[in-house]
Amino acid sequence: IFLCLPKFSTYEVATACALAIGADKLICIIDGPILDENGCHISFLPVQEADMLIRQRAEQSEIAAKYVKAFAEEDLTCLGHNDFIAAAHSSQNRQTLNGAHNPTFQNGVGFDNGNGLSGEQGFAIGGQERLSRLNGYLSELAAAAFVCRGGVRRVHLLDGTIGGVLLLELFKRDGMGTMVASDLYEGARMAKVTDLAGIKQIIKPLEESGTLVHRTDDELLKAIDSFAVMEREGQIIACAALFPFFKEKCGEVACIAVSPECRGQGQGDKLLGMILKISIFTAYVILDMIVLCYLFC
Known part of the structure; x- marks a missing residue:
């Protein structure tokens, strides 16, 4: 007996599962490092900075544009992890993030299957944009920011070309990949x-x-x-x-x-x-x- 299921991307399933079970972390293995415009490795991004980066480059990526549309004109920069005073109130910020940004949106956006975006559906990335890598890993960052805004505390984006990268990320203080976090991992x-x-x-x-x-x-x-x-x-x-x-x-x-x-x-x-x-x-x-x-x- 063959069960016919709609096509879902890996990221769509992963992000949906992370949100459904209230995961503390989501770990994604990608095929390269995430670098800034100067070619330097980005080790950490507060979700506010990731959100800002995605919005600034939304025109470069269809996936990033869908992320921005899904979250309409919401802006996280007001929470300011990079501000001294805000850093001292990180627990309050976390409650604000988890309370105000749930994964269900009234202005649902159709992804690969066209069903709209809801708390039961993940953030789909794929197709030619993912294969071409013309925009680096902007779509992966969008998926990471998406689940962080839905309540997941941290997302680790790891370069799978590095041997033992998972163990190095988990057991080294500074890790090896790029972390997107909704709590105050660093401040x-x-x-x-x-x-x-x-x-x-x-x-x-x-x-x-x-x-x-x-x-x-x-x-x-x-x-x-x-x-x-x-x-x-x-x-x-x-x-x-x-x-x-x-x-x-x-x-x-x-x-x-x-x-x-x-x-x-x-x-x-x-x-x-x-x-x-x-x-x-x-x-x-x-x-x-x-x-x-x-x-x-």
């Missing part, structure tokens, strides 16, 4: 006293090499409110400080450091961008913006 925030040990661990090798000015524990403790940190899975992976001079209405950026295993991923640039935003908000003029700031980003 920047203002430092707390409890971050002192993590900051010291990062800056110590640079102090010993003479790259950074040596600071005692007392000096770091007194200046802790001036520090911002990048946190990943509960561990500090980068830090930077903005020391204000209130009389002169200016500030000095100092102590930019990134954990060795996380260098080359733009973490220092992200923190520097945050500090610049703070300086604009507080009307500081930044002093000593030297090229050395970027050596360890």
